[in-house]
Amino acid sequence: MTLTVLKPGPLTTVQDLGRDGYAALGVPHGGACDPLSLRLANLVAGNDEGAAGLEITLGGLALRFDAKTTFAWAGATMQVTLDGAMLHPAHRYTAGKGAVLRFGFAERGARAYLALAGGIAVPPILGSRSTGLLAGMGGFHGRALRRDDVVECGRAPRQVPGVAVAQPERGEHLRVLPGPDWSLLGHAAQRQLLSTPWQVGLASNRMGMRLTGAQLECDASDSLDSHAVMPGCVQLPPSGEPIVLLADAQTTGGYLRPLVVIRADLWRAGQFKPGDTLRFAEVDSDAALAALAAQRDWLARVSRSLAWEAR
Structure with missing residues (x-):
């Protein structure tokens, strides 16, 4: 089965859950910026x-x-239509040969995920089919989709349409833990970092969200020796305006790391778009682990429920 791109939008890429185990070689984790929505779809x-x-x-x-296809989408709030008929997120649909699927522009959130029964059939590289834009690696020829691209999908058993799941709410907070360099901030800067309503800047991308709203001062030098970073790290560059690292984050950096977004909220970080406002909410490690366990339990319940429906 194939599908043909009529309009690619600003940035549409093939993504899965990323590449584990290659950071030591300088390969970013990559994958979906909102992995929860991709899993759900x-x-x-x-x-x-x-x-x-x-x-x-x-x-x-x-x-x-280009052939009869079962699919679902999830993530950001958008007007999505199939041959003009409105579609809902996290619902299973079947499209006939020649049907046209259109995504309007995001009203709330930044990214939507389209899952085709059988998945996108591009060759895996380092264990992942994700597109690494900076390296031109993986996905569909290592790049974003363009008009007239023909994308191949895998084969899948026949699926019955009509299945639906409620999406989780994103909210306006990102829960965080103190990072390795939290103590290098003065008390005033710590309070300001956690209390400021930060706005997502226009320079944000899949590597990270650049935030504006205040200029923090720290009690350390502008930079440190190079150290490991990963998606979810909050960096503080010399400008004093934080950067929240996302899926395509580099593997090393030299800026302060005052905060780390908890793993259960990485999907939320991937759904803020330029102009949105967010706040950090400090939690402890017990709360972070409980949130991750609750998220995994929810996904497991969704999976069991859908498996029952398929019987």
Whole structure:
């Protein structure tokens, strides 16, 4: 089965859950900026939750199905239509040959995920089908989709349409833990970092969200020796305006790391777009582990429920 891109939107890429175990070689983890929405779309479509799908940044994608296809989408709030009929997120649908799927521009959130039954059939590189834009690696020829691209999908068992799941709420807070360099901030800067309503800047991308709203002062030099970083690290560059690292974050850096977004909220970080406002909410390690366990339990319940529906 194939689909043809009619309009690619600002940035549409093939993504799965990323590449584990290659950071020591300088390879970013990559994968979906909102892994929870990709997992959900895949489960609803009848796939393994780690199958490759399309990450649609800010909307604007239009494509044509070249054969009968089962699919689902999840993530940002957008007007999504199939041959003009409105579609809901986290619902399973079937498109006929020649049907056209259109994503309007994001009203709330930044990224939507389209899962096709059988997944996107691009060759895996280092164990992942994700697109690494900076390296031109993986995904669809290592790049974002363009008009007239023909994307191949895998084969999947017949799925019955009509399945639906409620999406989780994003909210306006990111829960954080103190980072390795938290103590290098003065008390005033610590309070300001946690109390400021930060605005997501225009220079944000899949590597990180650049925040504006205050200029923090720290009690350390402008930079440190190079050290490991990963998605979720909050860096503080010399400008005093934080950067929240996202899926395509580099593997090393030299800026202060005052905070780390908890793993259960990484999907939320991937759904803020330029102009949005966010706040940091400090939690302890017990709360962070409990949030991750609750998220995993929710996904497991969704998976069991969908498996029951398929019987």
